Amino acid sequence: MRVARMNEAEERIRLEASVSGLAERAPLVSARALLTPAQRIGLIGLAALLVICGILDLKATAIAVVAVFTAFYLVAVVYRFALFALSAKTESTIRISDEEARAFPDSELPTYTLLIPAYKEPEVISLLLHNIGVMEYPPDLVEVMVLVEADDTRTLEAIRSKEPDDRFQLVLVPPAEPRTKPKALNYGLTLARGELVAVYDVEDEPDPLQLRRAAVAFSTQPPQVGCLQAKLSYDNPAQNIITKWFTIEYTMWFSFFLPGLASAHAPIPLGGTSNHFRRDVLRRMGAWDPFNVTEDADLGIRMYREGIGVRILESVTFEEANSDFVNWTRQRSRWLKGYLQTFLIHFRQPVRLYRDLGWRGLLHFAVFVGGTPLLALANPAFWFMTVLWFVAYPSFIREIFPAPVYYAGLLCFTFGNFVMAYLTVVASRTVDEGRYLVPALLIPLYWIMMSMAAVKAFWQIVFTPTLWEKTFHGLGRTTAAEHAPPGAAGQR
Amino acid sequence: MTTLLERPEGVAPAQPPAGTPPGPPAQKPRSWRSRLLSEGALPTWLFLIGYVILGGVLDFHYRIWAQDAVARQANGFSVLFSRDPHLGAIGFVWNPLPSVTTIPFLLFRGVFPGLVTNNFAGSLASAVCMAGAVWQFRATLQEWGVSRPARLVMTLCFAANPMILYYAANGMSEALYLFTLLGTTRYLIRWLRTGSLGSLVYAATWLAFGYLARDETVGSAVLAAGVVLCVGWSRARGRGWGRVMTALSDCAIFLLPVATAFVGWAVISWVVVGQPFQQFSSKYGNASLVASGASEVGVRNVTLTQRLLFEAKALVAFSPFLAVLAVVALVVAARFRDTRFLAPVTVLGGALAFSMVSYAGGQTFGYFRYYIAALPLGILLVASLIGAMEDRQAPAGDGSRWPIMVGSAAVAVLLVAPSLVSTGAGMFNPAVGGVEAAELGTVFQAHPSAADEVYAHRYGTVRAFAATIDRLHLPDGSIVVDNAQPCLSNFIMNVKNPKVFVIPNDRDYQRVLGDPFVFHARYVLDPNPRQIPSASDTVAQLYPGIFDTGGGFTALAHNFPAGGGCPQYHLLQVTGIPPSAVG
Structure with a gap:
């Protein structure tokens, strides 16, 4: 195994580029600060306006708020079904058969760098070496960079003790804030020499032909296609009901929604692993935002804004699903928070965003990235009102739901919930030959969990901004830790 | 070992040079003109225009209004313009969709009052739905791989059948009924052919809309679910319980929408009017109307044999060779192990069976129109034979296909065209098409009887x-x-x-x-x-x-x-x- 060595000055330059590269190049898309002064004033103004309207006419304000949310629900439901319908289009996903992947001459394969951030997870290192070791790609054309914080001695020990071969290169990331996965990735990218770059988590089990498939796929795509997202799934769905739900959800995400987005030529929020990039494209656009807790989703949006194409690659990487309720909530609230963060950051310049995305792209962005956390948050309020209505018939509910809003709400409640549950059942059919029909039918319980995570995410953003700062430490890096077996997760 | 990441000299980089055409050529979006003139669109909108004109002539010139169509439009009207406009005013005696489809047209009452007073909104709704049925029908034939000449002959025979013409123009729910049944058939055929989940989802969605149009769809749901279960099981990998679960998943995907429509409609009905199944329990529902001896086609004094005889006559009128075709198609499908045959037989046949059992059991009236699904069923059985024949004789893409194509078009004319005559004859035979003969009496009788004059007044x-x-x-x-x-x-x-x-x-x-x-x-x-x-x-x-x-x-x-x-x-x-x- 090789170790990347450099002097202190070089290390400092690379670190500086990894932390501040994007913030200096394009401060308005960096999450270094959550809100710009204008945004702060705008949001406070909006809140004040709501309060004033509420004081002047509480009923009318409540009707307006309910109507806006109901309209948003309707759009979101129709939108998701449309994505499902679009996903069936064949061109949305690139398929490279085993034969095609293997038949591609080695001499024409591009060079590849794999970036694998590892943080406090010594237990899974041997797994990593095995899973990456079995990938089919000419060894002299691939370099595997394991990115480890220089003070994470246990992980370092674990790697050194396994004595990996020369394809592996150990990169020591200088200990500095923010300790996030995107910062480590940026650091690795400054050293990467492959024409193509891929990102994996430590415990990932990629399809052994994935690199070849991606290389062949890139060769068939125009140069403006800068990224391929492989599909993610879980290898432990049978563990408990949470992992079953999680697996079905991932299937919906990667088999329906992302291919649907790709078909619609919409911005695609990337998943955190198994993304393949053209290196020069990635560098040119400033790579990952080290301050964004869902840097993957953010990167997808930024690529779209810069006119860089993202496609879905038919090749599966297996991960380990989060089986523990507390860990699941922690991870999910981070995702939802990250989506919200990404939403706010890109809306700093709404006119420019509109110019970059067009009205369709803006709709996709608002409904998919903004809508996911917002609606997860709003759900409990509407469920509560529905139950209250059927139990007690309180008059205030009748008042804030005038006929048009009531019927739209009723449609959302019946048709909307049905569509979402039904798509879940359809997705479950594609997982393990339909053995998860029963968990799919129980999916509303999972929605409740999701809403709890959303409440937590919003609580952190709105009421305890300081906690936001604290959670920031190593947040990105917790992805891997959370995926690791329970023993490893407790060490954060 | 070689130096990492150093490409051997003289080897071209993998990325395509700038200017290389990207991958497979992007499909050029078709222009509006070519879309409108495509084989799928052309018959649809031509027949749509024809149906609308026919509806206008019936509504404004002859002023013939089918009573159930008026009542359904009146329900849509109540939702918008009654003293108390609310969605519940759609009523619960009939399934809601036929009334709902009139609402978009009723909105233009201010511009054109005839939409309301002469029931033209209902006619427009049924014309659009029947044109939709024509569109689904042609697509179903294409799904089956029937060559173009035969496809067009059969589409024409379906779309210009006298009962189709009348029910496209008069605002009744038959148009929506056929539209949804054919949508279900089309996508179920595709699922049987490809096994794609998306097709099963579409079939299920059409079926659910079908239930919101007519109760008979319950028959389709039951029979077709059986097919989905069996085919799903036979296709599933693995063994034992896992295989059963796979089949159950397929079945759940197929049935969940229609089951939700069924339960949802019952629950809403129960919440609003206190009865979950008013179509059966209400005094306006067919069951009680039958029991009270209402209508010219009452069933009180009719024996079971007479009812069965009536049903046989109705089926023959819609599809003269139905029985023979069913047997031959079954044999051919079994011989070539072609499961697609099961889609029309269960979806259209299931709805038909529901009607037949209902009337035979004295639960509803003996209306000729209740057997209208026999028409597309008969033609699709012919299509299954033609499809099988063309497949065996010359696979698609073979240049020598044209004699086969002419032959199959001739077979289509021979087996399908007689239904144009037989349906017309049934329609004007008071013993079969009692309602239609009465309603259209003033139009077609040279010397209308007193009974015919009734509608004119x-x-x-x-x-x-x-x-x-x-x-x-x-x-x-x-x-x-x-x-x-x-x-x-x-x-x-x-x-x-x-x-x-x-x-x-x-x-x-x-x-x-x-x-x-x-x-x-x-x-x-x-x-x-x-x-x-x-x-x-x-x-x-x-x-x-x-x-x-x-x-x-x-x-x-x-x-x-x-x-x-x-x-x-x-x-x-x-x-x-x-x-x-x-x-």
Whole structure:
């Protein structure tokens, strides 16, 4: 195994580029600060306006708020079904058969760098070496960079003790804030020499032909296609009901929604692993935002804004699903928070965003990235009102739901919930030959969990901004830790 | 080892040089003109125009209005323009979708009143749905791989069948019924062919809409679910329980939408009117109408043998060779192990079976139109034979295909065209198409009988009624009436201000009916109980004998004589508190 060595000055330059590269190049898309002064004033103004309207006419304000949310629900439901319908289009996903992947001459394969951030997870290192070791790609054309914080001695020990071969290169990331996965990735990218770059988590089990498939796929795509997202799934769905739900959800995400987005030529929020990039494209656009807790989703949006194409690659990487309720909530609230963060950051310049995305792209962005956390948050309020209505018939509910809003709400409640549950059942059919029909039918319980995570995410953003700062430490890096077996997760 | 990441000299980079055409050529978006002139679109919109013209001629020139179509449009009308506009006013006796489809057209009442007064909104809705059925039908034939000439012959024979023409134009629910059944058939065939989940989802969605149009779809759901279960099981990998779960998953995907529509509609009905299945339990539902001996096609004095005979005649009229075709198609499908055959047989056949069992069991009327699914079923069975024959003789893409194509078009003409004649004959035979013969009598009979003349006088009766009510210049909510009675939907939609009526779909109907005096209703309108189904009038139920005696709290203000197929009506002025409301 090789170790990347450099002097202190070089290390400092690379670190500086990894932390501040994007913030200096394009401060308005960096999450270094959550809100710009204008945004702060705008949001406070909006809140004040709501309060004033509420004081002047509480009923009318409540009707307006309910109507806006109901309209948003309707759009979101129709939108998701449309994505499902679009996903069936064949061109949305690139398929490279085993034969095609293997038949591609080695001499024409591009060079590849794999970036694998590892943080406090010594237990899974041997797994990593095995899973990456079995990938089919000419060894002299691939370099595997394991990115480890220089003070994470246990992980370092674990790697050194396994004595990996020369394809592996150990990169020591200088200990500095923010300790996030995107910062480590940026650091690795400054050293990467492959024409193509891929990102994996430590415990990932990629399809052994994935690199070849991606290389062949890139060769068939125009140069403006800068990224391929492989599909993610879980290898432990049978563990408990949470992992079953999680697996079905991932299937919906990667088999329906992302291919649907790709078909619609919409911005695609990337998943955190198994993304393949053209290196020069990635560098040119400033790579990952080290301050964004869902840097993957953010990167997808930024690529779209810069006119860089993202496609879905038919090749599966297996991960380990989060089986523990507390860990699941922690991870999910981070995702939802990250989506919200990404939403706010890109809306700093709404006119420019509109110019970059067009009205369709803006709709996709608002409904998919903004809508996911917002609606997860709003759900409990509407469920509560529905139950209250059927139990007690309180008059205030009748008042804030005038006929048009009531019927739209009723449609959302019946048709909307049905569509979402039904798509879940359809997705479950594609997982393990339909053995998860029963968990799919129980999916509303999972929605409740999701809403709890959303409440937590919003609580952190709105009421305890300081906690936001604290959670920031190593947040990105917790992805891997959370995926690791329970023993490893407790060490954060 | 070689230096990492150093490409051997002289080897080209993998990325395509700038300017290289990207991958497979992008499909050029088709222009609007080529889309409109495509094989799928052209028959659809040509027939749409034809159906709309036909509907206009029936509604405005002959003024022939199918009563159930008027009633369904009246429900859509109540949602928008009644005294108490609300979605619940759609009514729960019939499944809601046929009424819902009239709503978009009714919105233009201000621009064109004829949409409402002459039932043209209903005709437009059925024309659009029947054009949709034509579109699905042609696509189904294509799904089956039938070559173009035969496909077009069969589409034409379907779309121009006299019953299709009439039911596309008259605003009845048959158009939506066929549209949804054919949508289900089309995608189920695709699922049987490719196994793609998306197709199963579409088939399931169409089936659910089908239930919201007509109850008969329950028959399709039951039989087709059996097919999905069996085929799903035979395709599933693995063994034992896992295989069963796979098949159950397929079945769940197919049935969940229709089951949700079924349960959802029942729950909404139960919440709004207190009865989950009003179509069966309500006094307006077919079951009770049958029991009360209503309608010209009652079943009381008809023996089972006679009913079965009627059904056989109806089936033969729609599809003269249906029985033979079914047997031959079954043999051919079994021989080539082609499961696609099961889609039309279960979806269209299931709905047909539901109708047949209902009538044979005395649960509904013997209406010719209830067997309309036999028409596409018969043609699709022919299509299955032609598809199989063409596949064997010359696979697609073979240049020598044209003699086969001509042959199959000839077979199509031979086996399908006779239905044009047989259906027409059935339609005008009062023993088969009783309703159609009566409604269209004035149009096609050179010397119309007295019974034919009845429908011709309907318009005069309706106008006379509307003029009388308009002259009274009543405020909203003045007349209590049960609008399920014959002709009332026509009456209400023809007065200038339909809000003068308090109808059962209004949420305060029961209250106002219970004490019209206190709740400011000035009149009660009631039909002659000897000219309508006895148990179906809620006014007479509460106030027996009110038509003749005034019930002790009303006095006769105006007599509307019977005419144009409408019963006699009494407009009774409220003079006091009903005896039943005192104390």
